[in-house]
Amino acid sequence: MAADTPRLRDRLAEAAAGAAQDVPGVAFLRPGVVDLLRTRVADRAPRLAAGTGARAQGVRVSRDEATGAWHIDIRLVVHRGHRAVDVTRAVQTATLAAVRDEPSVSVRVTVTGVV
C-alpha cells in the first residue's frame, strides 16, 4: 500500500493536469520553480526526473496521512475573455471527474495569471 502511494500520486497528478488543460479558458498550467528544475535535471539524467513529469506541471498532489484524503492543488493561467471563476469551477469539476475512483479528494484551483 505504502509503496504504491508515490505511483498513485503521480497518476492523480497526471489525470488532474490532463483534465485541467482541456478546460476552455485555461491557457496553461503554471510550472513552478521546482518543475523547472526537474526539467533541467531531465536533460542530464532522465532517470532522476521520473515522477510527475512535464504533463503534471502546475499540479501538486498531497495526502493527509491521518485520513488518507488526497488534496490536489492546481495553479493555472487563464485566457483573457474568460471569467476566472467559471474557469476554476470547470477545472474543479473536470478534475474530480478524472479522479473519481478515489473516494476522498479535495481540489484547490488558483489563477496565477491572465494572458
Place this chain on the structure above:
Amino acid sequence: MAMSANPDRPEESRSQEIQPEESRYEEEERLACGRLLSDVWDAWDAGRTADDPHLTACPHCSAASAELTGLGDAVRRTCAEEPGVPEATAAAVTARVMDLVRLELRPGRPLPLGEPEEDHWIVEAAAARLLRAAVDALPGVRAGSCRIAPLDPADPTGPVHVRVEVVASLDRSLPDLADAVRARIAEVTDRDIGIRLGAADVLVVDILDDEEEDEEDEDGDAYGRHGTGGAA
C-alpha cells in the same frame, strides 16, 4: 469531499506555523520607503520606471530593480558558460527563468474567487492587471497602482477592498470620474473575474495635462482623494 477554505498552501501549513495572511504579505512586499516590491517590479517590467521620479531617486526602489536586473544577468552568464547552448536558447531560458522567479516569489496574496466555501483563488497581481486595464480604457483616465485585499483582514475568504490610483483629465468633475471608475471596477470584478467586491477606493494622484499645462501645482498638492470607502 472535503473542501478546505484555508488559503494557506498545503505544504506551508504543514511545515510551519500558520501566520495571518495580512502580516505575511505585508512583511514580504513592502520596501523600506513604503513602496510595494511588486509595484516596483511591475513598473520595471512595463518600462514605466521613468514615469515615476521616485523609482529612480529612491535607493530602495532602484536597488530592487537592480536586483532583478542582476538576477537576469546571472542566469544569462550561467547559460553562456554552458558549452553547446546556442545563444537563442540561452536567451529563451533566461526569459523563462525570470518570468518564473517573478511569479513564484511575488504572486501577491491569493484572493477568493466565487463563494466563501469554494477553494478557488486568483492571485492579486492577476486580478489587479485586469482591473488596471479596464480602468485604463476609460476616457480621460490612466490607471496606476492597484491593490486588492480582503475588506476584513480577519476574513480572507470575504469580500475584497480595491484601491486604485488614477491620473485623470479635468474634462469632468473628479467625483463623477471616481464614480465612473468605481462602476467599471464593480463590473469587471463581477463579470470578468468573479471576486466579490466589498468597497472600491479611487485615489486621483495626478492630473493628465495633455496640453502641457502646469495645472497640478495650483494648490501645491495634486493628491486629491475621492470616494473613500464607497461600496461600489
